[in-house]
Amino acid sequence: MADVITSGLRRSGTFAHLVLALNRSDVIVYIETGRVLPSTIVGRLLLAAGPQGTRYLRIQVSGHPKSNDMIALVGHELRHALEVAESPEVRDETGLIALYQRIGHPTSTGAMHQYDTLAAQDTGRRVKAELKG
Amino acid sequence: MRVLSGVLACALILVVTRPANSASEFAAMTEAEARAVMDAADRHVRAAERRWPT
Numbered sequence: 001m002a003d004v005i006t007s008g009l010r011r012s013g014t015f016a017h018l019v020l021a022l023n024r025s026d027v028i029v030y031i032e033t034g035r036v037l038p039s040t041i042v043g044r045l046l047l048a049a050g051p052q053g054t055r056y057l058r059i060q061v062s063g064h065p066k067s068n069d070m071i072a073l074v075g076h077e078l079r080h081a082l083e084v085a086e087s088p089e090v091r092d093e094t095g096l097i098a099l100y101q102r103i104g105h106p107t108s109t110g111a112m113h114q115y116d117t118l119a120a121q122d123t124g125r126r127v128k129a130e131l132k133g
Numbered sequence: 134m135r136v137l138s139g140v141l142a143c144a145l146i147l148v149v150t151r152p153a154n155s156a157s158e159f160a161a162m163t164e165a166e167a168r169a170v171m172d173a174a175d176r177h178v179r180a181a182e183r184r185w186p187t
Binding site: 001002004005006009010011012013014015016017019020022023025027028029030031032058078081130 | 181
């Protein structure tokens with residue numbers, strides 16, 4: 001995963017911008033490849049309980065680790081991480097759900113509490129386009 | 134690290150669609166800059182090289 005992030009930083013300005021913006025936030029993001037993901041999900045963001053003052057996010061992604069799609073997928077999820085970082089009221093599951101009920105839209109799977117945002121979708125597209133040069 | 138195995142919240146599903154404009158308003162990093170970001174002790178985006186319990 002470190003190679004994925006490094007490659008994103010080197011090849012995509014949008015990706016690099018997201019990482020730098022998160023570095024300036026109170027959010028710590030861990031990214032892992034998640035073979036544990038349900039088959040219908042390629043990426044997700046989870047909020048974990050943390051010590052006072054710092055918020056911890058966990059991104060799980062699945063896919064080929066060396067592909068452009070993986071970097072774009074991580075970029076998409078980093079955009080979600082930034083959405084949380086920019087929303088200081090989000091400190092627990094209730095706050096996270098409220099945020100995405102406000103700024104997101106339910107996904108087409110119809111599953112409970114699964115959301116996406118146009119901004120994250122656009123970010124994924126931008127990163128992928130930048131990777132292609 | 135233990136905190137990360139705690140409360141799970143909601144899942145966000147990605148929809149990967151076709152690429153759009155390739156122009157970026159932000160600059161990508163050089164190899165050295167990317168390494169510096171990845172090696173910084175206080176970095177906020179971190180690779181988890183092992184699978185967390187769910």
